[in-house]
Amino acid sequence: MKAKVAIVCGAACGGCDVAIINLHEKFLELAEKIEIVFWHTATDFKLEDLEKLEKVDIGIFIGSIRTREHLELAKILREKSKYLVAFGSCACFGGLFGLGNVATKHELLRTAYLKTPSTENPKEKIPGQKVIVNESKDISLPELTDWNLPLNKVVNVDFYVQGCPPIADSINRFYEIVKSYVEKGAMPERGIAIIGAKTLCDICPRKKPEKIVIKKFKRVHEGPIDNELCFLAQGIICLGPITVAACDAACIKANMPCRGCLGPPPDILDRAAKFISTIASLVEIDRERELSDEELVKIVQEIVDPLGTFHRFTFASGIFDKKQEDVEK
C-alpha cells in the first residue's frame, strides 16, 4: 500500500517544492512508497479539488498563512490528513513573511499598491476588492489575514521540517520516517523535531577563541572576513548560538554568517530576546570596567536592526509576534 500524500502551498516562494525534488534519485525511491494526490505547484489543483479529496495519510503544508484562502486550505488539509507536517521555515515559524507583521495589513497594502514610486494605480484598486469584469462575472482575490501566521497558530501540527528551504539531509530524514510508516505503519511520537536540538556552534568548523570579545560591530560588506575565525569574534553578527544545526554549516563554509533559517532550539521562547542577551554580553567583555556606562550603551546600540536581524525567520512566532500600538499621548 502506498501512502497518500497531499502537498499544499500557503504563502511561499516555491523554494520548498523545489527542495522536495532535491532528493535526486531518492525521489524515485520515494515515489514508489507514496502517491501524491494533490500538489499545487506541480499540477493545476484548486481549493475545490482539495475539498473533494478523500482522507490522506500525510499532509504537507508549505508556507505561512497570509490570506483567507491559505487559512481555509490549512484547515481542510488538517481535516483530511492523518499526520500534518509543517514543511519549511514559513510553515514552522512564519518565515521571512513574518517580518510583514511590523505593519498592519492596511499599511502593507497601501505601501505596495499605492505608495511605491514605480506604481501606477489611478483607480486605487487594492487586492481583496471585487472587480466587475462584465455584468455576469465578479471576480475577487482572497483577502489578506490581519497578520502573517505560522501553521501551528491555526491548526495542530504533528511534525516540523525546518529550513529555508529544508536541505536534502533533513528531507532525507523525513523520507525515512515516511518509509517506516509505509513499511511498518510506525510513526514517531507527534510533535518531535525531525532534526536535532544541537546548535550550529556545536558543529561549526571555525576557530573559536577562548573568550569572544566584540569591540565593534561589522557588517558583511565592510572589509575582509577571515575565513577561519568565528564570525562573532570578528564582530559580525552570526545567529549560530541560537540556531539548530541541520544544515551542515553550509553558509558558514561559504564564508557567510548564519541568518538563522532553521529556527531556534526547542527551549527558546523568543529568539530575539535570547540573542540580545547573548550578543550584548559579548560587547567589550574584557574592558567593561574601563568604559563608562554611556560608552558601553553606545557600542551595543550600533546594531542597526535587532528585529530584522535576530528575528529574520521567526518574528511571527516570538513572544510579541506583531507590532504593538503603544503611541505616546
Add this chain to the structure above:
Amino acid sequence: MNEEFEPRIVAFLCRWCAYAGADLAGVSRLEYPPNVTPILVPCSGRVDPQFILLAFKNGADGVFIGGCHTPNDCHYIAGNFKALKRYALLKKYLEQIGINPRRLRLEWISATEGAKFARVMKEFTEELKKLGPLRVR
C-alpha cells in the same frame, strides 16, 4: 466615576543591592506607590530579556530592573554590566515592536539607598500613568 489608571510594575531586584535598598525603604517607613511587584533575582545579570517581554505580554505596564552600581559593586563582579548592555539593546527592540521603550527602566540602587528606591518608584509610576496602559494585541 472617573477612576485613575494604576499601572502595574514588575521590578526585578538584585539580591545584594536593589532588593536590600527596597527593604531599607520599607524599614525606614518611606512612602512609595503600591503599584510595584518586586521579584527577587540573584543578580541583575540573571534577568533574561525573555522575562521582560513575558512580563509585558502578561499585563505589566512597566518593567524595572534594579542592580548594583557600576563599576565595582556587583557581587558577581560583572553581572550588572551584562544587564546594562542587554537593557540598551532591548530598548531598541521594544521600539521596533511598537512598545514605548520608556516602559522599561534600569537603575543602580545600593543597599543604603532606600530613599533612592522610593524616589525612583514614585517617578516611574508617575511616568507610566502618563503613558497609560499597555494594550497588547
